[in-house]
Each structure stands twice: as structure tokens, then as C-alpha cells.
Amino acid sequence: MSGRGGRTIKVDTLARVEGEGALYIKMAGDRVADVKLKIYEPPRMFEAFLRGRHFSEAPDITARICGICPIAYQMSAVHAIERALAIKIDPAVRLLRRLFYCGEWIESHALHVYMLHAPDFLGYQDVIEMAKDHRAAVEKALRLKKIGNRIVHLLGGREIHPISACVGGFYKVPSRKQVQELVSDLEWALEASLETVRWTSTLEFPPFEQEYEFVALQHPDEYPLNEGRLVSSHGLNIDAAEYEDRFVEVHVKHSNALHSVMRGKGSYFVGPLARFNLNFGRLPEIAQKAAIEAGLRPPVKNLFRSIVVRAVELVFACAEALRVIGEYEAPAAAHVDVANRAGVGQAITEAPRGILYHRYAVDENGLIVAAKIVPPTSQNQRRIEDDLREYAGHLAAWPIEEATWKCEQAVRCYDPCISCATHFLKVRIDRQ
């Protein structure tokens, strides 16, 4: 409200995000004086209690960091440990891991696009209210989500904290016939995802573009999931082993926050928008075409269009799952045998909401002596605050309730997973 002395935008409990956080923005006239994305999730200290556990337990233990994206944790853990132990996996296992990850992407993106984010664009408090007017869309979302979960269920035994992934492969792998039973569902899901791209592209997007440094994995010929080099829109190109040379978690003074920043630079952007902008040419043709028809061309710099990009990634995940199923033959052994040996390994994989870094050091008995985990939300957190510092200024003339809701909507564009990020505690920024 320009002309007034100052006002405060305050959201005590951020809704429709995973985990518990709060938002605090202090305005002085049109100027944003203060932004705080407070995360009051209690710390659970995984990196500390992983010490002394056997490496084979890491995929199951780290899955418990996040009930929304347990597969991301399992995948980063197995890849990092396999690197520490210099293990090579069967190509069929590699394919199966891609299929497993596609299941999580479909489940997580369908949940976010329709159930957590769309209500903001359409002016509903939640998906329950939205279902009264958009029952067909919500039913489509639930079926899409269920198909993602069906993949996870087949490969991992259950949707949340699946039990089959292990260092070296899987405890048990499905037969070719079993994975082929997913095909008809996935063909429906592919169509539904294309409709989702069209539907989300008709939403209204606030005109808010920023110059971001996008960071994502890049593989020579695949859209990234499990592997690749870490690249950015500003020329970064590194191996996972170099990650900690270039990125650092900062414990901000007068705050309880750990923010991941690029050394010597500052905030950066991870997640669907970053992946899309850096890997557009590696999307299957059907996803590229859908994106272009929806008016998306890289680089997309409008944060609010991330809901459309997430829908494009739904198309990718369904198409990729179908491709993998077409190629899949069950491996001779579900996993390679893994012996204890000392080593250090790092890995980055693409969780639905952005890159997830793991590093483990293990001793000759296979016990973990050090672990480091950097979840996507701690990497986006500084970026979220930078966006709000800019965006709240655009809303200075808006009524307070609407401005508050718009700021919440902006935060939800990142699909923040606060449960993941709880090894940093409360976020407070004081710049006065």
C-alpha cells in the first residue's frame, strides 16, 4: 500500500507445502525491508546418526528424511555408495532405477500440480474446494498420481519408503511381464499429462521474470534423473565430486539457517524450470512439442510458469517410463554382491523438486564415518527469499490478504519440501 508508512505480510503456517514453515515480509512503503522464510521444523540430524551405521542401511534410513520423495534419497544414497565402493551395476538395473524414479516424479508432480498448486491459480483454499467445481480435473489428478504410485509399488513394494532398492541394485526385480502390465495405465497417463500441459497453460501467470542461475544435471543424451554432470546456465560444468568446491551451506549470522549458496556468487535455482531450460533438447519429441504449443520456450524465466513445466515433465516421465518398459529385460541377478571396503563417494540425482547431493565416507568394515546431504529445498531457499524480496515490492499496492496469498503462491512454485530441509532449522533474515 504505497503512501502508507509500512506493513507486514505474515503467514504463520505455510499451507500446501511439505513440512512446516512460516513466511514474514516487512515492507516500508514500496520497499521490502525484510523477508523471512522461517522453517520451524525441528532438526532431526540424519548426518550425525548415520555415523556408525552400515552403508547398506543408508538407502532405508535417508528415505525417512522425506515421505514425499523417498526414492530420490534412496537413489542418491545408492549411487554415492556405489561410487565409494567402485561398484558397477547391471544395465537392466540402471533402466529399472530410471523407471522407479519416473514413478516418483509422476506421483509427486501430479500431487503438486493439481492438489497443492492449481488451487492458488483458480482461487481455491485447497483441492477439496476445487473438487466441487473441477471434479473431473481432480479425479484425473488422483488417477495420474495413483499410476505413479503403482510403478513405485511394483518395483519397491509400497509407495512411501519402498523397501526394494539397495546398494548394487534391488532386492528383487519384476519380470518383463509384470512391468508390461503397466503399459495401458501409462498410455492413459501420457494422454492425461498432455491434457495437463494444455490445461495449466491456460492459467493466468503474474508477469514476474527474474535473471536466475539455473542449476541441473545434464546427461549426454537423456533428460536427467539419476546421473550426469552438474551444469548451470552461467557456465558451471562439474562432476558430483566437485560439488562441495563450488557450493557451500552457510549458517547465517543472527539466524538458525543453513542456506546452500554458490561460492562467491549467492543464490541459484534448482528444480523443473532449471532442468527444462538446460535440457530442453533432451526431452522426448512429444514433450518438446507439448511445451512449444503451450508457449514455453527455453529459457523460461517466469517462476509462475513452473506449473506448466512440471506438467511437461509429467509428459516426459510417462513417455520415459513407456520407453524403459519397452526395452526392459529382467537382469540375471537383482543386485551385484557388495563387499565391505573403505572409500568416499558423492552423487547427485534429480529429485522432483531439484538436485539432491549425498556424500558418504565408509571404513573397511562398511561403517559410515561421515555423511553429507544437501536437499533441493535448502538449495532453493536463498533463491525463494531473493524472489520474495523483489516480488513483494510489485504487490505494494495490493490489499494485504491478496498480496499474502500471492506470496504464498510464489513460494509454492518451488514445491518446497521443508521436511527434507530440516537439517537447517529456522530461517530468519535480517538486513536492516
Place this chain on the structure above:
Amino acid sequence: MSSSRKSTVKSRPRIGVFKFASCDGCQLSLLDAEDELLAVVGAVEIAYFPEASRIMLKGPYDIGLVEGSITTHHDAERIQEVRRKCKTLITIGACATAGGIQALRNWKDVEEFIRIVYANPAFITTLKLSTPIAEHVPVDFELRGCPINKYQLIELISATLIGRKPNIPNYSVCLECKRKANVCIAVAAGVACLGPVTQAGCGALCPSFTRGCYGCYGPMETPNTASLTSQFRILGQSDEQISRAFRGFNAWAWQFRKASEECKRP
């Protein structure tokens, strides 16, 4: 910020979902019940469920679902307030019913843990122990599992609304294996399996995937952990390995806690 939901049916039971230290997975089970979700939200009023809605209505609530363990002073106070507002309080998942994986701190120096994770330990306040909800307030029903079984959750909500006893078995995972006609991996393959002491509910998932049960549903009623410890020794497990097996997602459940300590005594 929360505008009130225009409720057409005033008499629907009100449900609140509350989160403490946890991964969000157990409350996600509710949203993962894709086939039942629209029916459930038609039968009850979701009055407080921040993961799903901006609407946050004040209590009292007919049913409170509590996820997560108590690890901070603030949360120790907050659970008292939640209890006061809920007619029936149900805890869901290993964190809420046993302290969760984060209870591994309970055997360590928490200050050292903080130093491992945080650059500036002075900024962090946390309790020495991660404890289940029932150590703080009376709880009407504890639903086990890491994560919980969504069908058990729906059964429990339905039973509570009707006022009957929920059908949640407390026998061991072994019975589920027998029912699925699984070959016993402990006997046939010599795998260290916690199935004999772990409560059913998962459908004997791990043994069905040829791996040993890791106890994510917590101790069954009257588990014979001493006997299982002897069996693990016969299979060649070291005391350290046996202790780690009991110290998983339900490490602080007293039966597992005791077993994890006793196996290390000379």
C-alpha cells in the same frame, strides 16, 4: 489469513492433522488413498491439515491425527495444546508412537550431534531425547508403521467415527508371511529377520522381496526378543549388528530399546 470454509453440513466430524518431528510420509498416506480420498473428505470436515489446505480452523476437533515425535521444548508445549483440543487423539507412525529414527540421538550426546550438522551450535535448541507422543499426553490409539498402512488408517478413522473397536492386528509379521505362503527366509536362507518380534500391518513386505524384516512396524505384543537375539547369534551376527538391527525406526520402543542394550552386555 484463513477464511472459513463454507460448510454445508455442520454435523460432519471435524478432523485435524498435526505434525511434529517427522518426514510427512504418514500424513501423505491420507492423500495417497487416491480411491478413497474424495469419499473421506465427503464424510468428514478437514478442519486443520496444512499440508493440503490453507484453511486452518480452530478446535475443538473430533479426531486429531498426530504425526511426529517430540524433540523441542516448543513442541512439548504444543502437544499439550493439541491434546486439549482433540476429543480423540490418534498418533500415526513410528515417530509419533516410538520416537522415530531421530530417537537414535537418545543414546548419544545431542550437543555433539548438533556440532556435526551445524556450523554454529549455539543457535540450535533441541531436547536431549526424541520421544513418542504418549510420553507427554494420553493417547487414544497408536497406529504403528514407518510409514503407516493407509488402509489401516482408513479403518481406524471409520471405526472411531462409528465408535467400534478398530480391526488392527497386533500379532507378528510371521503370520502375514505364513498367510502369503512365503518360504521363511530366516530358516531357509539364514537371513536375520525381525519378523518374529515385529507387529504385522505391512503385509510381510520385506520377506516377500527376499530381504529380512527391519522392524518398521515396531514391536508386536509381547515379543520374545531374547530368543531372537540368540537366533541372530547362531546366524553369525555380532552383538553390534544385533544392536543396530533393533535400533531402527522404532529404536526407542521399550521392547526394542531393551533388546538393543541387552545384546551388548557380556
